[in-house]
Amino acid sequence: MMKKIQLPLQTLNLVVGFMVWVLISSLVPFMTEDIHIPAESIAILTAIPVILGSILRIPLGYFTNLYGARIVFITSFILLLFPVFYISEASSFVDLMIGGLFLGIGGAVFSVGVTSLPKYYPKEKQGFVNGLYGVGNIGTAVTTFSAPVVATQIGWSLTVKVYLILLLIFIALNIFLGDRKEEKMKTPIMEQIKSVYKNEKLWLFSLFYFITFGSFVAFTVYLPNFLVSNFELARVDAGLRTAGFIAVATFIRPLGGWLGDRFKPMYLLTGVFTIYTIAAILLAFSPSIGLYTIGSIAIAVSAGIGNGVLFKLVPMYFQNQAGIVNGIVSMMGGLGGFFPPLILSIVHSITGHYAIGFMLLSQMALASLVLVVWMYYHDRLKISNDVFKSTGQGIMVTHPNGKIIAVNPAFTTLTGYNEGEIIGKTPSVLKSGKQSPSFYQKMWKEMKEQGQWQGEIWNKRKNGELYLEWLNISTVKDEAGDPIRYVASFSDITEHKKDSKVSQS
Template sequence: MGSKGAYQLPLQTISLVVGFMVWVILSSLMPFIKEEIALTSAQLAWVTAIPVLFGSVLRIPVGYWTNRYGARKLFMISFVLLLAPVYWISRADSFADLVIGGILLGIGGAVFSVGVTSLPKYFPKERHGFVNGIYGIGNLGTAISSFGAPVVASYIGWSNTVMSYGILLLAMAGLNFVLGDRQETPVKTPLGQQIKDVSRNEKLWLLCLFYFLTFGSFVAFTVYLPNFLVSHFQLTKVDAGMRTAGFIVLATAMRPVGGWLGDRFNPFKILMLVFAGMTVAAVLLSFSPSMHLYTVGCLTVALCAGIGNGTIFKLVPLYFTKQAGIANGMISAMGGLGGFFPPLILTTLYSMTGHYAIGFMALSQVALASLILVIWLFYQEKLHLAANILENTVEAIVVTDTDGIIRSVNPAFTAVTGYSAEEAIGRKPSILKSGKQDKSFYEALWRSLREKGHWQGQIWNKRKNGEIYLEWLTISAIRNDAGEVKYYAGMFSDIGKAGEPTGNTG
């Protein structure tokens, strides 16, 4: 890590904190705003969801612009632009005013793409997951607003509270002007080309789904909890804000923990636990439990969502080394969209049924589907690893079934024998017989396989072109879980062309 990275990480993390503080102004202060501006339940849901929607969509172009122009300019411009909706909302007196201001507030959520695009340039690849986890602590900005804004509003009113955010925005714009990196390395690959490159990788869409659920749950609960706790459990606005802040703090604190766990264990196993936990928690919430059990369910969602967020961004650098910026932007955009839809769906279902059970049950089903997909991806990775080993090992490998029919060979097999995979698969290894070993040699070989499960030694074989060569061969029996032999795997290499055949030396 260079000296620039040493202060870019804290600078950009603090910038994200301020961006997220502004992003959730409307949801944090909604219990106060709706007392002065008449809103239907549907209008209330739209007002709190619109900043999430536009903040999510803007993350893709913001990530691209960061690559071209650098984090310094993007943070500065973003904070200056955010002054407009802050002023507009502070003077709002209608639903339309809140919608217009909310659209521009989306810029506060979009700045997430600035850091995940810029910061990896200052750190080695093996630390990108950890760095993204630390930067993700900027989510605390939503906790600060959820907890702090209602407290301040109870003293100076919600309008003046909104205006006070302008001071923070000006301060951070100035801080980035002074401390931002003026020589950040630009990346000028066209946006369309970058999107085309990453969209071909099916893992991108799976990671988008996973982040849609984990970060989406975080955002959705942040938006939904303050008003729900007041209306459903009759808590005070400040108490609801504090409980929401507790949810946010736990989820945010778990984000670097998720990255840390992903460093030390298989990330897919961590995600299995994450989605299993979310499935159980959502089922619990769907039964409209008491305040105590509701708290347990919400905190379980916070724990799993936070760990999941950190683990997912540990995986991104593994699959997208050349397009990490745009991949991060697209995945984080899907996460934001995951926070846009649930509050609207919950509100619609509540107006239709009088409770939120179906909405939470839907969350449990999406989490369960994600769990199944992670398990599938985990085993796909293992198969891919096995295939890579088979393809890239320097020794020739041939796999037969118990009838002696060749089922698989690797490129080294072709290099040694001259037979392509198409020519070898479906035939028997006898195509390689040189005729130099007698019947007793092969009887001893099979006796060793049956009794010991393996055989190794020197053997004369014949290439496709008729040339006789000496190889060192190891054959192993491959058994299933029941202990039954299903395949035989032979590994061999050419060890010379002179000498006489020898027997089993294993």
């Protein structure tokens, strides 16, 4: 029973953490009525919580493995009480900056669940489970929509204080319902980092999440003020539209995880970044509110699917280091939400519009699309190479002119010739002298007619020992049907043949 309740409990914890995380960006239109906030500093103020919310994801993922999700959630919510109260009493821009920085703890709790929950489920369900947990992102929509509505009734200061009650409730829930017996891992953090930091997939996943989750966060913190200033919408209307964006991206996320469990994740990411590229180009043309909505919803859908798929990929490639990798990848996603608002603000101050900023997003998405395709084919080549090296059969690849261009380790084991000794030579070095010239003429005639040959043949090892092998030769042809290489695979059947003769006698 305790294990079954962890998914809903931790998902609700994430809802609360994200509700607190976007407090300032949701209420900044109200705060500007009481506190002087320079117009050029609003983007910085709304992005500040993202900094700590990103950086802390690595240690929180590590501490989750060390102490369990229960302790980390309780500690995080206790720490959040202080900045929330401080912001409710803020009277200056500096107060909001300081309080906003520590609100980042609310965003950092994301790495707790993605590290803890896979311990309770088999691998074939982890994509969907992490996708369901990711629904906790809806906390940003809850605050973005509800905080302005409440603030119009009781003021922004009291609205912020309401969150203190919410935090206290969830501190109590985690004390009583959190799993005290969660599986712990005590590998030192630096040892875990050293084991993964040279793996290019870690940084590719980080880049992909930088864009998918980063754009989700960036649109979440930037849309409320952007819609008010650029389209002159009412503050509540802007909050409602932003909440719609968040809801779409959030509820699509489990679908992304579910699709990742059932289809090739790389195919899905190809579609995600294709949509991103097109949608960002649309937004770059500063369209009307209707087209802007379409572009934003397209990004919301692709962000949701991409976020779900990526946390299916992490445990696939990093089984023993999922905690630290989740922390690094999610940190990069959080930082992805920090930079776009600043870039858009700088671009707007220089050019007077946002076109170049959105074009930069489209180019990053296009670059990611290229990298996904490269990664897919790189993986396929790696699988082929692994098969080539690990198979027990000897394999020899020759050029059409007969020169050997590749052999596998099993070839060396069976013949005694290592790669350096055999590359550039012809297979004639293996000839035993037991086959007549007519045997080889018949073999190559069959090769030309049928494209392959198989049968028994005597060959000679490097040490002069003769052995009988079962040989398969296949022709690899180009699009025009001309041979471009020959692939031979063989196995030693000498002992098998002896045993067969003994049993027959």
